[in-house]
Amino acid sequence: xxxxxxxxxIIRQLKxxxxxxxxxxxxxxxxxxxxxxxxKLPKQYQKELDNVSGRGGFVYFDTLGQKKDIESLLAxxxxxxxxxxxxxxxxxxxxxxxxxxxxxxxxxxxxxxxSRNDGGEELRVVSSRxxxxxCSSGQKIKASLLTENAKTDVELVVxxxxxxxxxxxxxxxxxxxxxxxxxxxxxxxxxxxxxNRFARDCFRELAGFGDxxxxxSNGIVLFTDDSDEAARNEVAALLLADxxxxxEKSEIEKRxxxxxxxxxxxxxAIPLLIMGLSFASSFAIIVMSIDSETNTxxxxxxxxxSRRQGTALMIAAFSLLLIPGAAVNSAIILAxxxxxxxxxxxxxxxxxxxxxxxxxxxxxxxxxxxASLLLKRTNSHIQRVVEEI
Numbered sequence: 001x002x003x004x005x006x007x008x009x010i011i012r013q014l015k016x017x018x019x020x021x022x023x024x025x026x027x028x029x030x031x032x033x034x035x036x037x038x039x040k041l042p043k044q045y046q047k048e049l050d051n052v053s054g055r056g057g058f059v060y061f062d063t064l065g066q067k068k069d070i071e072s073l074l075a076x077x078x079x080x081x082x083x084x085x086x087x088x089x090x091x092x093x094x095x096x097x098x099x100x101x102x103x104x105x106x107x108x109x110x111x112x113x114x115s116r117n118d119g120g121e122e123l124r125v126v127s128s129r130x131x132x133x134x135c136s137s138g139q140k141i142k143a144s145l146l147t148e149n150a151k152t153d154v155e156l157v158v159x160x161x162x163x164x165x166x167x168x169x170x171x172x173x174x175x176x177x178x179x180x181x182x183x184x185x186x187x188x189x190x191x192x193x194x195x196n197r198f199a200r201d202c203f204r205e206l207a208g209f210g211d212x213x214x215x216x217s218n219g220i221v222l223f224t225d226d227s228d229e230a231a232r233n234e235v236a237a238l239l240l241a242d243x244x245x246x247x248e249k250s251e252i253e254k255r256x257x258x259x260x261x262x263x264x265x266x267x268x269a270i271p272l273l274i275m276g277l278s279f280a281s282s283f284a285i286i287v288m289s290i291d292s293e294t295n296t297x298x299x300x301x302x303x304x305x306s307r308r309q310g311t312a313l314m315i316a317a318f319s320l321l322l323i324p325g326a327a328v329n330s331a332i333i334l335a336x337x338x339x340x341x342x343x344x345x346x347x348x349x350x351x352x353x354x355x356x357x358x359x360x361x362x363x364x365x366x367x368x369x370x371a372s373l374l375l376k377r378t379n380s381h382i383q384r385v386v387e388e389i
Contacts, residue, residue: 025322025364041348045180045184049253053222054225058222062218062246063216067217068216078224079232082108086105086171087102087213091145101191105195105216105219111162111167123157124194126159126192130164132158162187163187168186179255286371322361322365332349333354
């Protein structure tokens, strides 16, 4: 009998156990990818913050609901490298859909996705793929600014197209307990324009916006690499004297770690349980299946296979049951990566997720091999069948 035919005969013999094992492996593989992505997400936020702050560090500021010209306030301080902020300008209509138009103080707010730091004599914008569908860098698009009193047509130049969940600075909330999750957020459906002199003049002419429209409510002050604690404290004192709230980098890092821990504690319990139960139950099912399929194993020995070959066939049969779950999870990872996404429902999905999937498959192969070898008898399966008769 052809060994391939025999292989599928073994799987057919398993029937409901085979289906159950396929579902268990699918659940376990999904749980592993979810858990790894959940643990990876806070590191991604912290990494973005570290990349922006550099060696000089930063201080977070909150104007407590006011709009203040922080750049002018700190213009004479030689240890201030940059002031990063995002300001809401107006609602904008593009292709019959409505979005928020926001001004960013620097290309650093967008992870360096702006190709020209000065913006030139154009209103250069960055947004997500879902907004700028089919657009490429340098392409001109038409949109409408919506203010309280008027609708104004404006021409924008696409400078960058990022994934919907690419992490960028957004400074969503002013708070006494700010974390990296408040400083960064997925790009979503917002459109970002670089705040420069040309942009301010253009929006003043188009919609009557004054410079104060661009002033930040909150943001961070970056320090030069040669700054020391005294220089940073001096800037913090200057901000506090102007009734501006201040939080140190160390406070934000602690808060980020705390939020990450709370998120992991909240969302990891069920996947951990699924993963543990899957590995344990798969071992039990394999052991019971092999032990109950004495006649099938005896048939393998009767057609001339050695006990080693028989064991290998059983291991191969169970291993084939890993393919559907691995295929489903591979398709999910591939679809997410091809769309240029990084996050999926608060977890991080990247090409490295394939390595985790492969590791899970190897773990199941180890379980299958261990269970199969555990049941190798001193007497042959043929003898067992004869004894039962």
